[in-house]
Amino acid sequence: MSLVKKFATVGGATLGSRLFGFARETLMAAALGTGPMADIFYAAFRFPNLFRRLFAEGAFNAAFVPLFSKEIEAHGVEGAKRFSEEVFGVLFSALLVITIGMQLSMPLLVRWIIAPGFADDPEKTAITVRMAIVMFPYLMCMSLTAMMSGMLNSLHHFFAAAIAPVFLNVIMISALIYALWSGADPLTTGWYLSWSVLAAGLVQLAIVYFGVRHAGIRIGFRRPKMTPNVKRLLVLAIPAAVTGGITQINQIIGQAIASGKEGAIAALQYADRIYQLPLGVVGVAVGVVLLPELSRALKSGNMKEAGNIQNRSLEFVLFLTLPAAVGIWILSEPIIRVLYERGAFNADNTAVVASILAIYGLGLPGFVLIKALQPGFYAREDTKTPMRFTMLSVAVNSALAISLFPLIAERGIATAEVAAGWINTLLLFFTLWRRGNLQWEWPLARRIFLLIVSAAVMAAALLYAQSHAAAYLLPGTSFLIKLAALFGLIGIAMLVYFTTAFLIGGADLGMLRRNLKRRRAAPAKPEDDQQ
Incomplete structure (x- = not known):
């Protein structure tokens, strides 16, 4: 199966999850706006989500899969x-101890780490503590889910692991719809959401468990024991856990600083949810597929194939994310107005x-390139x-966020995260290149330059088109008219970008088919063509 097909399988499922995520955030904005209960x-949800990234996705995608x-x-x-x-056996036991310990420590964690800005409001702090306690077992479910997802990805069964996250959004949407239908107050709505997170964790775990069984492996519980394999996993996983959770670490730092301003x-x-769509669809898909592909090529000693896989993935990432970045930058206000501006979410919030x-x-x-560059280290067991x-x-990120928040508030925190992300990207790229693990290709450099030119042409066309569509995007205009205008602008942008890219040589269908097709030294195994 080609890398494109594997990217499409994971990316398609992730796209479904992110679209449901949009629906969830739209309902959240209508029900809670940027008021105290939304904060x-x-x-409360950020902390279990942080540990999910630290102990689950980061550690197991990086350490367990190879x-x-x-x-x-x-x-x-x-x-x-x-x-x-x-x-x-080891993971389940460790997670049980961590979950109980964190729940008992939650009052201190909320006061000093999660939301120190809530300290002057005892009721706000108390509710945050209780909701975090309810949601923290989600960590345990998702860490075990991540382990089984790593197994499925290594066995080339990508769909079950990719589709499972959809159910978090589906269950939370159901809770929000019920809250809006029943006229629940913000506090009750918050409790519905908290319990829905826990329920979603259990459902996601069940999906990947049955996926693993369908793939032919039945996992039994063994008494926790530090075997050589488990020790090696821990050596790789601890650094990878920190690395895999970089976005969440930076966001929880930003959240702690932002808690001093209501609504921040x-x-x-709400902004994070929007840019998570291309980040998830492209970045997560590339990261999930690339790691086992690189690991396999390196284990077989095929350095040329490994270099080709790495470069083609970088090209694929930039081909899709450059226009997305330009589109988000130019259309940020229409996007927010169309998706969120209703109910408790007003024009000032927009x-x-x-x-x-x-x-x-x-x-x-930069954020997506991190996902494509890190497997180059992980596949070589360098975490x-x-x-x-x-x-x-x-x-x-911490230094910039602390410095900029007093000057430009929430925008300072976003600026700090972006600067930190690009610094991380550049360090990863130049280190791989210096070690000889990233092959420099002048044709690739030329195509990337032409893709940047295509994105610039798209930006000019989009600014011109937006000036003519502005009247259809004003507050108070019918939702359907605003939606049609926004999709029209997105359609124009895509048409201009892809047409320009193919005309000037930034992209070529034949090249994409040839270079993204996985070269094999041996015949494909039957399971490679499943899903």
Whole structure:
């Protein structure tokens, strides 16, 4: 199966999840706006979400997948099953202890880390603590889900792992619809959402568990034991956990600073949801597919294939994210107005969230490139180098956020995250290149330059078109008219960008088909063509 098809499988499922996420945030904006309860819920949810990234996605996509793939190559499915059971026993036990400890410590965590700005409001702090306690077991569910998702990805069963996150949004949307239908007050709505997060974690875990069983592996519980394989996993996973959670680390730092201003946490979250669409669809898909592909090529000693896979992934990322970044930057205000401006979300909220989204748009290519560059280290079982870069970017983010928040409020926090993301990207890129793990290709450099030119042409066309569509995007205009105008602008932008890119040589269908097709030294295994 070609990389394009695998990217499409994961990206398509992720797109579904992000679209449901848009629907969820639209309902959240209508029900809670940027009021106190929105701040409380997002603050309470951020912490389990942080630990989900630290202990789940980051650690297991980076550390578990290469080791699991190695077990399959060396000892077959039975060896991989044995390794999985060893890890499951240790992981389950550790997560149980962490969850209980964090729930008991939640009052201190909320006061000093999650939302120190709430300290002057005891009721706000108390509600945040209780909601965080309800939602924290979501961490346990999602960490086990991430482990099983890593197994599925290594076995080339991408769909179940990619579709599972959709159910978080589906269940939360159901809770919001019920709250709006029943006329629930903001506090009751917040509780519905908190319990829906926990329910979603259980559902997602069930989906990937049955996916693993369908793939031919049944995991049994083993008494926790520090085997050599588990020790090796921990050595790789601890740095990778920190690295994989970089976005969440930076966001929780920003949240702690933003908690001093009412509505700031919710404004950042609403903007974050928009740019997470291209970041998720492209970045997550590339990261999930690229790691096992690189690991397999390196294990077989095929350095040329590994270099080709890495470069084609970078090209694919820029091909899709450059126009997305420009579009988000120029259309930030119409996007926010169409998606959110109704109910408790007013025109002033639109102006604030749109300014944050425009800044995030400038950082989008960097954020996605991180997802495409990190597997170049992880596939070589080097998780410490990305961790060092992550810690540096966290320091930059913290310093800039603290410095800029008093000057430009929420926009300062977004600026800090973007600057930290680009610094991390550049460090990853030049380190891979210096080590010889990233092959410099002049034809690739030329195509990237032409893609930038295509994006600039698109920007000019979009600014011109937007000036003529402005009357259809004004507040008070019918939602359907605003929606049609926005989609019309997006359609024009896509047409101009892709036409220009193919005309001037920034992209070529034949080249994409040839270069993104996975070269094999051996015939494909039957399971490679599944899903």
